[in-house]
Structure formats: structure tokens, C-alpha cells
Amino acid sequence: MASLAPRLRQRRKAARPQELLEAALTLFVDKGLAATRTDDVARLAGVSKGTLYLYYASKDELFKAVVHTYLVQVIAEGTDLTEQFDGNSAALLRLLVHTWWARVGSAKASGLVPIIMAESAHFPELAQFYVDHVIEPTHRLLGRAVQRGIDRGEFRPVDTRMAVLALIAPVHFLVMHQHSLAPCAGSLTDMAPETYLDMQLDLLLNGLTAPPRP
Amino acid sequence: MASLAPRLRQRRKAARPQELLEAALTLFVDKGLAATRTDDVARLAGVSKGTLYLYYASKDELFKAVVHTYLVQVIAEGTDLTEQFDGNSAALLRLLVHTWWARVGSAKASGLVPIIMAESAHFPELAQFYVDHVIEPTHRLLGRAVQRGIDRGEFRPVDTRMAVLALIAPVHFLVMHQHSLAPCAGSLTDMAPETYLDMQLDLLLNGLTAPPRP
Amino acid sequence: MASLAPRLRQRRKAARPQELLEAALTLFVDKGLAATRTDDVARLAGVSKGTLYLYYASKDELFKAVVHTYLVQVIAEGTDLTEQFDGNSAALLRLLVHTWWARVGSAKASGLVPIIMAESAHFPELAQFYVDHVIEPTHRLLGRAVQRGIDRGEFRPVDTRMAVLALIAPVHFLVMHQHSLAPCAGSLTDMAPETYLDMQLDLLLNGLTAPPRP
Amino acid sequence: MASLAPRLRQRRKAARPQELLEAALTLFVDKGLAATRTDDVARLAGVSKGTLYLYYASKDELFKAVVHTYLVQVIAEGTDLTEQFDGNSAALLRLLVHTWWARVGSAKASGLVPIIMAESAHFPELAQFYVDHVIEPTHRLLGRAVQRGIDRGEFRPVDTRMAVLALIAPVHFLVMHQHSLAPCAGSLTDMAPETYLDMQLDLLLNGLTAPPRP
DNA sequence: CATGAATGAGAGTTCATTCAT
DNA sequence: AATGAATGAACTCTCATTCAT
Numbered sequence: 001m002a003s004l005a006p007r008l009r010q011r012r013k014a015a016r017p018q019e020l021l022e023a024a025l026t027l028f029v030d031k032g033l034a035a036t037r038t039d040d041v042a043r044l045a046g047v048s049k050g051t052l053y054l055y056y057a058s059k060d061e062l063f064k065a066v067v068h069t070y071l072v073q074v075i076a077e078g079t080d081l082t083e084q085f086d087g088n089s090a091a092l093l094r095l096l097v098h099t100w101w102a103r104v105g106s107a108k109a110s111g112l113v114p115i116i117m118a119e120s121a122h123f124p125e126l127a128q129f130y131v132d133h134v135i136e137p138t139h140r141l142l143g144r145a146v147q148r149g150i151d152r153g154e155f156r157p158v159d160t161r162m163a164v165l166a167l168i169a170p171v172h173f174l175v176m177h178q179h180s181l182a183p184c185a186g187s188l189t190d191m192a193p194e195t196y197l198d199m200q201l202d203l204l205l206n207g208l209t210a211p212p213r214p
Numbered sequence: 215m216a217s218l219a220p221r222l223r224q225r226r227k228a229a230r231p232q233e234l235l236e237a238a239l240t241l242f243v244d245k246g247l248a249a250t251r252t253d254d255v256a257r258l259a260g261v262s263k264g265t266l267y268l269y270y271a272s273k274d275e276l277f278k279a280v281v282h283t284y285l286v287q288v289i290a291e292g293t294d295l296t297e298q299f300d301g302n303s304a305a306l307l308r309l310l311v312h313t314w315w316a317r318v319g320s321a322k323a324s325g326l327v328p329i330i331m332a333e334s335a336h337f338p339e340l341a342q343f344y345v346d347h348v349i350e351p352t353h354r355l356l357g358r359a360v361q362r363g364i365d366r367g368e369f370r371p372v373d374t375r376m377a378v379l380a381l382i383a384p385v386h387f388l389v390m391h392q393h394s395l396a397p398c399a400g401s402l403t404d405m406a407p408e409t410y411l412d413m414q415l416d417l418l419l420n421g422l423t424a425p426p427r428p
Numbered sequence: 429m430a431s432l433a434p435r436l437r438q439r440r441k442a443a444r445p446q447e448l449l450e451a452a453l454t455l456f457v458d459k460g461l462a463a464t465r466t467d468d469v470a471r472l473a474g475v476s477k478g479t480l481y482l483y484y485a486s487k488d489e490l491f492k493a494v495v496h497t498y499l500v501q502v503i504a505e506g507t508d509l510t511e512q513f514d515g516n517s518a519a520l521l522r523l524l525v526h527t528w529w530a531r532v533g534s535a536k537a538s539g540l541v542p543i544i545m546a547e548s549a550h551f552p553e554l555a556q557f558y559v560d561h562v563i564e565p566t567h568r569l570l571g572r573a574v575q576r577g578i579d580r581g582e583f584r585p586v587d588t589r590m591a592v593l594a595l596i597a598p599v600h601f602l603v604m605h606q607h608s609l610a611p612c613a614g615s616l617t618d619m620a621p622e623t624y625l626d627m628q629l630d631l632l633l634n635g636l637t638a639p640p641r642p
Numbered sequence: 643m644a645s646l647a648p649r650l651r652q653r654r655k656a657a658r659p660q661e662l663l664e665a666a667l668t669l670f671v672d673k674g675l676a677a678t679r680t681d682d683v684a685r686l687a688g689v690s691k692g693t694l695y696l697y698y699a700s701k702d703e704l705f706k707a708v709v710h711t712y713l714v715q716v717i718a719e720g721t722d723l724t725e726q727f728d729g730n731s732a733a734l735l736r737l738l739v740h741t742w743w744a745r746v747g748s749a750k751a752s753g754l755v756p757i758i759m760a761e762s763a764h765f766p767e768l769a770q771f772y773v774d775h776v777i778e779p780t781h782r783l784l785g786r787a788v789q790r791g792i793d794r795g796e797f798r799p800v801d802t803r804m805a806v807l808a809l810i811a812p813v814h815f816l817v818m819h820q821h822s823l824a825p826c827a828g829s830l831t832d833m834a835p836e837t838y839l840d841m842q843l844d845l846l847l848n849g850l851t852a853p854p855r856p
Numbered sequence: 857c858a859t860g861a862a863t864g865a866g867a868g869t870t871c872a873t874t875c876a877t
Numbered sequence: 878a879a880t881g882a883a884t885g886a887a888c889t890c891t892c893a894t895t896c897a898t
Contacts, residue, residue, distance in 0.1 A: 039892080548823060
């Protein structure tokens, strides 16, 4: 009996950082970085304010940890389906975009993106971090898929970088709006995000697709 | 002679709001909303803190005024070139996008966009305002140009809304990056924004263009 | 025609201080000393803020001038009816109290009394002023009337000072309540002030009156 | 041993509000409401400014708490001696008045009365509170004592309310002067407050007392 | 490890007062 | 004499951070 208590404690202790990050994510996304009080984060995590500082040296560090956990790690986990996929490349791109949307874009964590955008001016370290761990890997992943399409003669030999950006832009646009203007603007949001993504992919793939060989 | 004195004063007074808005725009874009002190705005405008409050009731009101002056008004002035343009619609779209970029996107004021995105949760009034006066007019303007292309048989009969969003997304993406990640990310920014826009337009227009009638 | 303009101006100029005092009195009584803004006083008087300072060196000086004009002068004007009165002394006291009430107590200016009471702790100069010019003259005036009653055998040979204080206390009490608690307390204020004064005089005069000589 | 540590802390925490109220009372009475800085209150209580706001949400709330603690509670504790008193009613009134003076009037807290009077326009809630919890109970208490005297044939059948007001007025007058004009005016204050009260009671009781039955 | 009372620098805002016009 | 734009010291209140317990 007595031997179980410490183990339970340890388990709770080990869970602390996760609970704090979860609470911080919720509040940062909900109220913004400046408007979120460390008090509230601690309370929502069910610990005292002092405990928060036991795990994270400052509010900024906490924010960085949240970004790391909920954006970077998720991206890192993002399996590159390109190698083992054996359908056509248009289908691969559709799959990649929808998978990303399902796992990241539609998750609460995507609410961090507008914050990062707004704060990166005075948070260059964070911006670099985001570029290195989110932007670059995503570009590489999508880049390989586009290149595959070109290699296989499915796509025209376009500038790969541009095609990647053309894939990313609507996704980025969607994420930003979901967390900012969606509640105000009807025209965009009266459509399911998945539909929007599909239609944007339609347009783009139509531009990418190589004409049938005569 | 004596009548000139008050006029000079009046001129200074009349210029104050502009000077304050200019200073506020610079600092808001540079340091963010929360990190900008009313003190700094006043000092940069060359007046004392109290003077700022003579013209704007609060920091929030000042921010709203900045958005109104530098985003909304500029957008409102945006001429719709669609009516008088008589080239092909692809060229019209290129012109509209580049004009917008030259007049708004590349201006300091576009740095407000990330801030609005991040703060819209706490500024619902402002978000609505932004949607009504910036988003909606832009959509209408581009929508007409796309419709023109369809009507003239230059474009495929695509969903107009989708085409507009496909035009806006890369522009929005560019604006966000210019003010956030540009200093960190090389891949995108080692290219002139105009080049980026042109190449994105290439891709999109390729997807829009109707096949030559047999 | 031209000769009338300057005279009118002069008349207005001469009236300025009076208009400022009137406005100040209204606001001080209405909102209190601290809560009254010099701006409001000037605006209510129909002049600019700068003009106020042309006539009164500071807010405190303005307040003192208001007290002087509306309390001290009125008291000073208060005719001493004692000499020429030839009725009985009880009637004289009734007349004096009711006259005071009619001319001072019921006037807007009596609203200054609570303010003076509250501020005199950090305004010793004003307190002294009030004592010298309001309290003392009032005491002398009433004192003579009481002494007359004693001299004429109408009143018992009580301590004159005490009788005067017994006359003043209910009047003071009434003034304080009129301007403070009256809107909240019903028990006292559902009676006309004159009735209250009369009944208090009844009680006091009953205590003062000498028993009929056997 | 370890269990004592938190208890000591708790004791300090429990004492804080009292210490803050004590400090606030002193300063409010001494310097007035507007002239008292929250900084000063905190410093006098030996804590930092922030700590004050841990216990009281604003300066106004602090003031209300002071009034509640030092006026309302003291009044509420005021025992009604009327029931168990078996001397004559004149003696009872003397006892009640002198007891009140000793416990409330002569205490520092009575300095709040002028402030309440002056501020009640901006604190209607507080004024009502004061009327309900201070004025009304006092009237009831004194009213019963006066009625007793009438019932026992010791007093003339006067209007009870008027007699109560005649008892309160000199006490109120005394309190106001103690905290306002006393340092300036000699005529009243060169006499012990108790003497003043006794002499005022003399006059009043003389007016109240029923003539000996023939 | 955990707490939460305490801190105090710093923010936005107000307003009596000044002075160029 | 009159103006009213400008000032800036002073104020209340906040909140990230610390540390005794």
C-alpha cells in the first residue's frame, strides 16, 4: 500500500509538465499570449503558480515549450508517405494535405500560428525555431511529393518551391482564418474546411498536371 | 498678421493626429501591440504622453484608428480597374494583384495584418470591421475580374469564390511572412516578392485558363 | 454703436468672476471638491480653462473664493435683528433661525459645509477662515439674542454659549443631512425642514424659558 | 515542528486585513479620502502596494471595508441598556450618550463621519449602508429610551422622533467639530467633550422633563 | 517538490497648470 | 483679456516572478 503512493505521486509529477502545457495551449490560443496570465495557466492545470515556475523558467519559455510540443513534435511525427505511396502524385498531395489538416490544422494547436506570426517580430528566436522545425520540414516533405510527380511525368516541370508554396498558402490561409476572422466572415467559413482544401487542390493540380502525351 | 498666428496653431493641431498615427503604426508594426508603450508613441510623434490622450481615448482606440487609416482607407481607395481594362483577364488579374502589392502589401501598414489576426479574439469589433471593410471589398473586386474572364471564355467556369481565395491566399501568405518569418527563412525571401507573386499567378492562371477552342 | 461694444465687453468681463464662482459652487456642491474638474467649471461658466486661471490662481483658491462669496458674505450681510426687535426673545430666536435657514441653509451654498468639514483637516487655513468668518459671527449674533432673553427675564440664566450651540446643532445637523444622507434616509426628510426647525426650537425654548414668576 | 511553520504564515495572512484596515483608517481620517495614496496605506501597514490589492480590490472597496469594520460593526455591538436599566430615564439618556461617546465618538473611527458626509454623493451605496446600519439603529435605540421616559411619566409626551434628533444633533455636531474645526475654534473645544454633552443634555432634559404632578 | 503570499517595477490614464498665440 | 493645446507629474492598478515555509 505504502509502496504504491510514491509511484502514483511520481506518475502525477511526471504528468505535470504535460498538464501545464495543455492548459497553456488552451489559454494562449483562446486569449492570446499577452492576455494569458500565468495564474490562469497554473489554475487550469490544477497547480499553484509557483509550481509552473518549477518547470518553466518564464512565460516565454512556457510558450516556446507549447510550440515545441504541439507544433514541432506533431510535424516531426508526420510520416512521410511519399516513399511507400504508389498511387498517382495528385492523390498523394491530396492525402498529404488532408492528413496534415486532420492532424494539425484542425487541432487546437493550430491556433498558435497566428500568435507566432504576430510575436515573431519581437521573438526572433521563436521565429527561427518555427522556421527550422515547422516550415522547413514541411517544405521538404511536400517538395519530395511534387518532385515525385514531375519525375513520374504526372506534373509539368514547374519550380518545385513554387508548387510547394502554392500548396501551403491555402492551408496557411485557412488556419489563420479559422482562428481569427472565421467568427466574423461568413463567405469563407460557410464551407467545410475539407471542401475548401479539396477545391483549392483542384485548381492547383489542374495547373500542375502535365498535358496527356499525344 | 494676427490672424496667421491661430492658423499656424490650428495647422499643428490638425497635423497631430496624423503624426500620432504614423508613430503608432511604426511602433505597432515594429514591436507589436502589447509591447508598444503609449509613452513611446507620444515620444516618437514628438509630443508628450498627455497629448496622445487628447486625440485618442485609449491605446485600443489608437490602434483602431491606425487600422482604419492605414488599412481600411487605403483599401477603400483601391480603384476597380476591371471596368476600364480591355486586355485579357489573366493580365487584369496580374495587374490587380501587383497593384495591390505595390500600394498595400509592400507598405508598412501591411504589418498590421498579423497583429489583427492575433488580436481579433480580443477585438471582435475590429475583426468584424476588418472583414467588412477589407476582406469583403477585396473579394468583390477580384470576383468581378474572375467572372469577367469566365464570361469572356478566357477562364474555365470554375467556382468564382474559390478562384478569388486562390488569388488571395498567396498574397496573404506573402504579407504574413514579410512581417514575421522573412528575416529567418531564406527559401522564400531570397526572391523578390513580385517574382513570387508572378510565379504563383502563373500556376493559378494555368489552372484557370480554358483550353483553346477547337 | 461702437461705443457700446466695449462697455458691454467690460460688463461681461466684470461678470466673469461671478460666473466662475457660480459654476464652481454648483459643481463643488454637486460632485465634491476632488471630483470637480477645473475643465468642467470653466465650461459651465462659458469660458476656457485658461481664463479660470486668470482669475483664480488654483483650484484651492477658487474653492476659497466660493466659500468666501457664498458663505462668508451671506453671513456678513446677515442683519442682526436683535437690536430693533421688540417682541419676546423666543420669537426673536425663531425669527433668526428661520431667516438663516431661508437665506443660507436652504440655499445651494450650504452644500459647501460638508465639504469644508471633510477637507478642513488638510486645509487648516480654510478651516480657520470658516471659523473666523462664519462660526464666530453666528455665535455672536445668536449669543446676543440669548443674552437679551436672559436679561429680560424670559430665559433662565443658562450658559449662553451652550444655548447658542444648542441652537446651532440642529441647524448644522439639518444642513449636513440635506446634502448627504437625505436621499437615503426617509425618517428625517419626510418632514419639511421648517417643521423640523420649529419642533427643535420648541424643545429648546421649553428648556430655556424661565418659569412664570409667582 | 514542521506543522507550525504554515500556521505562522496563516496567522500573518489572517492579520493582514486588520493591519491594512488600521492603516487605512488612520490615513483616511488624517488626510482624507482623495489625499490618501494606496501606496501610503500599504507602507503604513508594512506591506507592499501589491499586497493591498490582494485583499481589497480597489481603494473604494478598502474605504467601504474600513467603514464597515470601524463604524458599522461597532454600532452593531452597541448594547441597548434600556431594558435592564432601572434608574430614571434622564439618567438612562445620559448613560447612553456618554457610552456612545466613549466607545464611538471619541474613537479615531468617528473621523470617518465627515468623509462619509462629503462623499456620500459619489458613494450612494455607502450612504445607504450608513443610514441602514448606523443611523437607523441609533434612532431605534434612543427612541426606546425616550419612549420609556414618556411611558413612566418622567418626560412630557413629546414627539419621540424629535427628541431623538435633539439628542443626536449635539453629538453629531461634536463629532464633526472634533475632526474639522476643533484645532481652529477655541470657543467650543476649550471644554471637555463630556462637559459639552452634559450641558447639552441638561438643556434638553429640562425641556423634556414633565412638571411634577400636583 | 509544492505552495501561494508577497513583491515592485511598470503600465495606462488623468488632470491641474502653463504659455504661445 | 482670452484661448485651448500641450504638458508631465502623479495616481491607481496589474502581473510576472520570487522565496519562506
